[in-house]
Amino acid sequence: MSKVDWQDYNPKGFYDELIAAPGKPRPEAAMLCEYLASLDARELAEHKTAAEVAIQLMGITFTVYTEGNMIDRAWPFDIVPRIIPLPEWQRTEAGLKQRVQALNLFIDDLYHEQKIVKDGVFPAEVLAQSANFRPQCVGIHTPHNVWAHICGSDLVRDKDGTLYVLEDNLRVPSGVSYMLENRNVTKRVLPDLFATGRIQPVDDYTSQLYEMLSSMSPRPGDDPVIVILTPGIYNSAYYEHSYLAQQMGVQLVEGSDLVVGDDDCVYMRLVDGLCRVDVIYRRVDDMFLDPEVFNPDSMLGVRGLMRAWRKGNVALANAPGAGVADDKVVYAFVPQIIKYYLDQEPLLPNVPSYLCMFDQDRDYVLANLDKLVVKPANESGGYGMLIGPHASKKERQKFAELIKANPRNYMAQPTLSLSTSPTLCDGAMEPRHVDLRPFILSGETPWVTTGGLTRVALTKGSLVVNSSQGGGSKDTWIVDLSGN
CATH class of the missing domain: 3.40.50.11290 (Rossmann fold)
Structure with a gap:
């Protein structure tokens, strides 16, 4: 049975979280990539099955609303973690x-x-x-x-x-339990990789x-x-x-x-x-x-x-x-x-944004709907958006009318080339787009989770990572290579 060959892995021009170039894992991902390359297809499938069984046994679910029904589904999880080096984190x-x-x-x-x-x-x-x-x-x-x-x-x-x-969720942000459970599942599936302490x-x-x-x-x-x-x-x-x-x-x-x-x-x-x-x-x-x-x-x-x-x-x-x-x-x-x-400059940049309430921005957005992502001000979960490059002419026309009717309620951003991360799909390692939701607690002093919930668009080519719309998740590793 064939093994993972990182020479064959091609993120097609996107920044990949684990692989810097064909056959060249990033330093923080070298240990993981070497381990995955040592497994044949049967062993990879066994790891995937072990994760699915653990999720069932632990009762990790989420609810999807569809056509008036509420369906509890097992949490969609990919066994290949996303890795970030400690200094960047x-x-x-x-x-x-x-x-x-x-x-x-x-x-x-x-x-x-x-x-x-x-x-x-x-x-x-x-x-x-x-x-x-x-x-x-x-x-x-x-x-x-x-x-x-x-x-x-x-x-x-x-x-x-x-x-x-990309955005701040300040009302009732969710997902942190899945971040914690993803780690519990990964420890069951890849226990040896946690022994290094990195x-x-x-x-x-x-x-x-x-x-x-x-x-x-x-x-x-x-x-x-x-x-x-x-x-x-x-x-x-x-x-x-x-x-x-x-x-x-x-x-x-x-x-x-x-x-x-x-x-x-x-x-x-x-x-x-x-x-x-x-x-x-x-x-x-x-x-x-x-x-x-x-x-x-x-x-x-x-x-x-x-x-x-x-x-x-x-x-x-x-x-x-x-x-x-x-x-x-x-x-x-x-x-x-x-x-x-x-009185400080932002340490983390915003995605460039166009506010339709301003005449010049609105004119630009209306002229470039086929290139932009348009978002309503207060929707969440990926609903109510227009992803211009993937939208039909009719959908773009509808959004143009919505923007003209209520400019304050809409903003637009360029379509980002979201980074990818290797994901196990039908037994093969393929790039899939990811984002990351860290959680920040603010009491007397602020505190940030070590990493966060990495969400992954499981559908090939999709940029939609929300679990309610077919996305899944991965464990997020912050890796210390300093040897301390």
Whole structure:
């Protein structure tokens, strides 16, 4: 049976994460590539099967909504990890901390003095039309002045090797449980490669998350009562909610399990009575959090929760209103936001962006729809986008009308040549496009996961990495070659 021959592996002009040139692995990937080349097709298939069995046994699933049905599927996973050398990761980590620090200062400013608007750095009309600015949050002070306690920023690498921030997810970012489970599966499948000690660990995330949440408690000195608020079993990220609750040893609750008392404190209903709650890691969208303030028909939230939060009797992560910075038009201003609040140049670049609200940008976008990716300001999960080069003339015409009707709601970017990584497809090693979602925790100080969730477009030639649209994932290795 044939073995992997890296001479035959051809990423076709794209930057490849593991292979620098035919037959030449990058230094940080040499150990892995040598190991994979030593396996024949049968052994590779056995490794793939072992991963699939582990995923089934561990119950790692995600939910797909299709044609009105909800389907639980096994997590799609590729056994070939994506590798990043430690020095590059350290630079990336510093850039992520800088970015989230500036974004938290920005959010806090918008809900207080709005200096950045008054100083003309951030356009008033962008704020005025923000779908995620919550007037109900104006004047509220959060612990450590942090609003986005958990952020997932998506990174992509272009063909010249530059790592760009594609977007920031500041509302209820998901995927970290899959990052942790990917490592658990990989350790089962490729145990010998972890013996060198060069692959940096990722398993401290849940303890860091617990510490960060604890630091927000309105009752310092006591053991805080922390809960994770989930919309319930039908939510696509329910696996993650239950996983994180189990790993941290905290209660997983739904809105009906909580009540706000006459003292404006939040209590959890237990068999033997009520127990006061200090910190809520909420995985429920703003608009469903409190029927007293937001959607009056919501069955997912807790009546009076915003009252308790405003009075400082409970901490919420992420804070309601943090999504004001989770807007693809706001994204385009992040370099100016970093400069304004920190007086620093961005360590991580944005993808060049065109804002349709500006006449010159809009004219360029409309004239070049066949070359650009157009995104609505507040969609997520890869929905509502136009990928110009792959779109039909009719689809481009439809987007032209949408842009003209609501220019503020659209921005465009060049189609990036996303980097590839070797992926096991039908028994052969083939390049597939990848991105990376690291997670940044912000409490008293920021903390970044070692690597993140690498998502992979499993369909040949596809740039869509979202699991809801046919993507999968890989383990991400940060490798230290210094010998320390």
